[in-house]
Amino acid sequence: SRGRSFIPVRDELEHTRNYLTIQQMRYKDKFTYSIDAPEETLDLAVIKLVVQPIVENAIYHSMDFMDGEGEICVTVRVEEGDLYISVADNGIGMPKELVDRLLVEHFPISKGSGVGLKNVNERIKLYAGDAYGVIIESELDVGTTITLRLPATPYTGEEAK
């Protein structure tokens, strides 16, 4: 994905899978993960580097509370012409006040990454319009699901801008 702004969902999930593999090693299998993407979604276009920051957020906000039972589930679906990529964890969840701030203020997820949810949300809206972006659902002591909503557009290799 050299220098392109858009890549196929397939490639974005591959990067995410590699990232999760590394983090599993680093955190000595404190969590498991799954990636569920139907074949028909893999060749849709997605903005580069939008899924990995969401996964990174799930890991860093939940890891201290996962003791081998942590789960991170990435699911992809298409509904009514839109692409939904969800990252769900069974961590400690977030209070509503924090959820409301995440897309308004810049919270770098970890040092060295520098890409927060606000950044991801803004990038999606810049590309697709205000109807699209990041949706956060969280319940304390249950977990968090962060969903990216984008238009379901086939990747043709001409989207790089």
Next chain:
Amino acid sequence: MGKAERRMSIGILALLALVAALYFYQSFAASREAEVYGVSVILCAEGDNFQKGFNGAALEDNADVHVVSVSDPDSAAQTTALERELKNGADAVILYRADANNLGAWLAKNNVSAPLVLVGEETPSGKGASCVTLDVAAQAQALAAEMGKQPLRSVILVDGGGGSAPRLAALRKALENAGFSWELVSAGDMDRLRPGCVYVALDPSVALSLMELRGEGALVYCMGYDAALRGALESGRIAALASASEFDAGYFAMTEAVARIGGQRAAEVKLAPFIACSDNMYEPPISTILFPIG
């Protein structure tokens, strides 16, 4: 001969034997009186552990060391320093990490009056110079084997542009032989340095930059060692590094220089690689390499 006369003869003989023994002992001791050798060491790069190594050997081998640091990146300055040390009467000269191509060209054109010992990752052979080689091919193979312990098989080689051609060539070959695919990225090309990847930094300064840029979301390996990496190695932010013992390089270089002064033929020493990671960095032998006493 009466008794008294016999005793006197024995006494005189004993005295003569004692004198003879003393004479021969003094002659022997005089022949073994230590010589002091003048060895010049030209440092074309920093190397604290290398200096500890050659200073340690110098003490053992009675070498008087004259250290010259060449900070000018122009490789001609290195051979100028060499010529000056030879002209000043050095018994032997050690060159540390001199430009191999330039040095090879100089050796081809010059007859050298004193033994030379060349130390580096690339050492030009021929013309009677001794070589102490930090074997990057062996380091790359060892690092590729270490990287094989994790499941990802695609690697990004990150080049800081600091003249790392031998390391890059060795790594490419070792990674391909180990079944990895790789791509080469400049350390300045941040857009291509993404999280969730396996990186191999071609030198310690690039490894330090990578840790700043990509934090904990990547696996970082490194060719080469610098004391600045210790904290990152301990924490696991650098998964492993491959290097050779700079201390040993300095020690062998000085020992070889003194041996050459004594008339021995030029030798070639290849230093074996070591792999350091958080699990072994405080255990011998790795600990003695990373933290030499000297």
